[in-house]
Amino acid sequence: MPVLRDEARDEIRRLPDHYEHRQSALIPALFVAQREIGWLPPDTLREVADLLDLPSSEVTSVASFYRFFFLEPPGRHLVLLCTNLACALNGAEHIRHHLEARLEIPPGQITADGIFTFRESECLAACYLAPMMMVDCDRFGPLTPKSVDEILERYRAR
Amino acid sequence: MPAESVLMRFVEGEGTADLDAYVQAGGYEAARHALTTLTPESVIDIVDQSGLRGKGGAGFPTGRKWKFIPKGAPVKYVVVNGDEAEPCTFKDHMLLERAPHLLVEGIIITAYAVGAHTAYAYVRREGYLARERLRQAVAVAYERGFLGRKIFGTDMDLDVVVHTGAGAYIAGEETALLESLEGRRAMPRQRPPFPAVAGLYGKPTVINNVETLSHLPAVIRLGPEAYRSLGPPALFSVSGHVRRPGVYELPLGTPMHELIEHAGGLREGRRFKAAFPGGSSSAILTAEHLDVPMDYEPLRVAGSMLGSASLIVMDDTTCIVRVVARAVGFYKEESCGKCTPCREGTYWLSLVFDRILHGRGRMEDLDLLAHISKGLNGTCFCLLGESVPPSLDASLQHFRHEYEYHIGTGRCDVEDRLPPQHFAARSTGDPGAAAGTPGA
């Protein structure tokens, strides 16, 4: 039974118009569904599958391949700390320790208050900001423990 | 900067994300010129003669690639590779954020040359600002008649669709990108057939990197000889232990040490130790190569490669074992899992590195690392797994003593020799310095 709003269902139904094969609309459709629900529970995956006339096993398999689909509920904000080379060379590990202490979790988890999902990330193509991180859509760097605290405060309030 | 900056002049200052600024700087004239006065064949010839080579990593001559596109096929596609996830490569994001019309114009020229009417620009999920700016640029280009029906009053129709990735480095590999664009797991396809023959939806497809296409307006505007005489020009992403990390436009062949100087040189009192000249997939070079010209052939001769022209500079505070372990960790995390050596080899390597870095290494691990590396070398389905051996082997060759120190003492040679503050953050930044906050 449908969970998505009619508007979202219509949006998904229109996505294949841009492509020769309807499966091309799958990744965009999963983003629409995730925007609506916050994550991708099994019945939502099935609904997307039905809307695009795809096997739901395929939809789930594809969703599980990519890092930005949440098959479990995430925190309200996504903190991605780049720890790839340029950032590592510029002290990302130091920032990671600081974040771990502040958020009281290791990377890969959600803070107890449910506000942050904290992940280590591969290169975010902003090495001139190293060490850097992204919170949701925003980039920050070069980071210091102090700036990290201020940034977290800002998002905690949102 | 080269005598004439062909890309950075659209990037610097306010940039040219705004269409009027772009047009004022001469934007869309090259595309208009191509569509109204040149035949598709002559556009391809010009590109071929310009010496433009792919900027996505493989360096394949762009004009030659286009010539593989079969002439008669009714449907062809242009696909833009804007996945840019190669570690420490950030030129494409910069172009998309600050000069997106360069790409749009490049797409028009490409589509005209190969006879395509639909282009997809695949931009990674994390590039929020880049995608937003590109979307806006595409939207105004439609409004002004640069995209859509009867472009520049000619018979040329072209649609551009911006498509979002979902978080997978392998989606930057061209056939995996096509899989991803077709809505599947980004796992590379067997070649042949090459995308030029059977690409997106099995149709002939040109895939080019964002930067590659962004060069096209200059190629057309200057003509092949003048463009070529500029180096040809290239964008270098410089990062790591330099004072002014960033993107620099310089002629191909600029010596490595000059490039480092452009990026502000090393930090006070530090000595150069090593560098990746072309992203983490290229073999690490040492100080003896500081003079190497940053160009395809000289870097190959030096045992490395230009790759995506991303110079990662490491000074004498760097523990090479950690750097290689981190690079291996990247490939392990980003392996798609399709083929055995890449999936299992990167996993096994990281376990061994973990042990070494946690003081549980054994001397025979050095042979084991070389053995696993050999298992990955020339055996993987695509170049992701093949990216591991170059830097791993180079590190075992040039920095074997650092491994031995870790294994023998359980500690790090570099840390033991340098006071800990050398590992502190690069500079003090304030959060307000955040670069760009698009409404997503």
Add this chain to the structure above:
Amino acid sequence: MAEPPATVTLTIDGRAVTVARGTTVWHAAEQAGIDIPIFCYLDRMPPLGACRQCFVRVEKMARLQTSCTLVAEEGMVVSASTPDVRGAQERNLEFLLINHPLDCPICDKGGECPLQDQTFAYGSGRSRFVELKRDFAKPVSLGSVLVLDRERCILCWRCVRFGEIVAGDDALKGFERGFQTEINTPFTQPVRSKFIGNTISICPVGALTSRTYRFQARPWDNDAVPSVCNHCGLGCTVWLDVRDQTVARVRPRETPDLNDIWLCDLGQFGFEWLHAKDRLTRPLVRKNGQLVETTWDEALDLVAARLAESRQRGAGRVGVLGGARLTNEDNFLLRRVFREIVGTPHLDHRLDARPGSASLQVAWGLRGPLAAIPESSLLLLVGCDITEEYPIAWLRMKQAVDHGAQLYAIHPKPLEIHRFITGRLIHSPGAEGVVLAQIANAVRGQKPDAKVLQEAGVDPAVVAGLVARLRAAARPMVFIGKNALEGPAGTTVLHAAQRLQAAGCMIHIMRGKGNAVGAALMGVLPGPGGWTAPEMIQQAARGALDVLYVLGGDPATEVGDAHAWAAAREHTPLVVVHDLFLTATGRDADVVLPALTYAEKHGTVCNLEGRVQQIEAAVRGPAGARGDGAILLELAARLGAEWSYGGWEEIFADARAAVPGLEIGAFRTPPPLQGDWPANGALPARSADLVLITGEVLFDRGSMTARSPAIADLAGPPSVWVHPADAASRGLVDGALAQLSVGAAGLVLRARLTEEVPPGRVYVPRGYDAVPVNRLLSWDQPLVTVSLRAIDAAAAAGPGSEVAP
């Protein structure tokens, strides 16, 4: 331009090999007798190149090449055993084994495991892997058939690609990625497939195993006996793996132009009934209203005496129903006993047909080989739910679709394979004749009537597309199924089909299970003046028969009008049944004779293609039960015949004399449609009530499936499928108990809310013995309207019970 030569010659390890252009190096090596190890490649699917085990060195090529993906070229110089190739294979095996537990001694695959064999042949014999192995939770069960041991999986992708490429059901998939990749179903739910057994046979390690077979036997303990599956009618070839007089598993037996290397799960796992505890072992006769055990002699004497008595009263007072589950030899004897000795013309194996039904007027079967289906560029299903009825035929259709064929379906509800269907023609119940007639006329140049099509519920544009394609198609094929033939418009369908045949379509009559085609060939059909099965049942109800002789069938559940059968039973003095179990028919019979199964018999059978195949007895069967043929010979002797047959071969020899062309391995292809069928252009009247549609399900809960625990639950509980809109207006929620009524008759089922059934109709799968939907059906009324209402769970005894409306 000169054509390139059709072959290329290359050398592999110094041997020159000439192969067809386009052949891969791996196949060329195989042809030259050179063994190159593979894991991911399986020659039924395109190469993937993922496992990286099949390396070769090719002169002038920098890198090692995967031989499975590399196309052989003229003059190629290949080495498959140089030290660099062997080194790469050895290292790759070491990679594969780093996470593979070496639990071969307890693994089901032990002894038939490619990984084990190759480790032996190509491995270094020692591993440098000193780390902890990846740790997955212990084996997980993916439904009642499949067990998955993720630790053993080497990610060859065969099972995943089988679901994508061969079966089209996408049952198993890869999840996560990189070193975390695992094969599974979404969220480890029970697997949804009709073909999952094949993934077990193609898994190159012991990661996928079957629940029925796990730890049961080791391959070397088994005797493999060749046989033929007796379920759906396609007659797939199987091996019965036997140990200690028990069939331990059923495996596909490769027959490239039939089932190839595949089987459906009904064929593969639907065998446990062979050894069900309630197999009949002693004859039963009714005494004082009770069925009581007796001796064979007493039972046979009784039946022979009553047959003889009837013969005295005159010819034609005995009716024979059944034969589809018997061998050709049994059927041949059946015909001889009843036609020659008893002297009745009333024989028929088509006991689930409606009186006057189109299926009684046409020979059943495929008009061409199954293997020709992929050559067709247009397939049209008419009332044929192919995956539920003839699953292996679907695999051929899937191949055709992959080759670019268009698939159309004329059906009253969407089919499971709807993703592959180009044009869905979901019509209102009973309108299939009109729809097909419009199509047939249009193919012959008449303009279709858009208004009529719309009234029939189908989109005229889809019809137009189909007609255009039918005209242009190469070898178009039409598959007419039970639903269309038994429906009210059956003869109109045949009328239209004949016109399509004249326009170049091949018409397949997809009807009959088990050995139905063999029964027909052997003459288990009405003789001159004989009655069809439904006529016999109607006549019996009027007291026209002394004896009804039923074998290999269960009319009480199969006849499409339970009341008609009940009346026949009531008015026939003697009902004799051969069966394996005490079925609904048996429970009401006067004599029940315990019979043997196909796994317990030698002989021959025919499939829907008319292909004659031999089966061998694999096990003896329960002591006390007898083969149908043996029982018939005993009766013949008691009725005075002096026949002597030394074995099935002699019966077969006799049958060959009677049926020309009956040779093992030959095809007795049914003739093209011939006949003069009336067309009826009228559409059934619209009804405000819900129309009941029924259909076959593969894993029904009939007497065999219900006794095969592995598959008994696969079709789910008996249910009525209702469109959410119809459910809402009746206050029905998904899974709730619902009462379905027709007049005074009613059934209680679980409601399944789904858009897979259009509004205005409900769908009830046939074949659940516990929920005999034929109690709602009536021969007089081909289209049944029903009322549906939610009922209080407490008030009902549970699904299947009959409740007065």
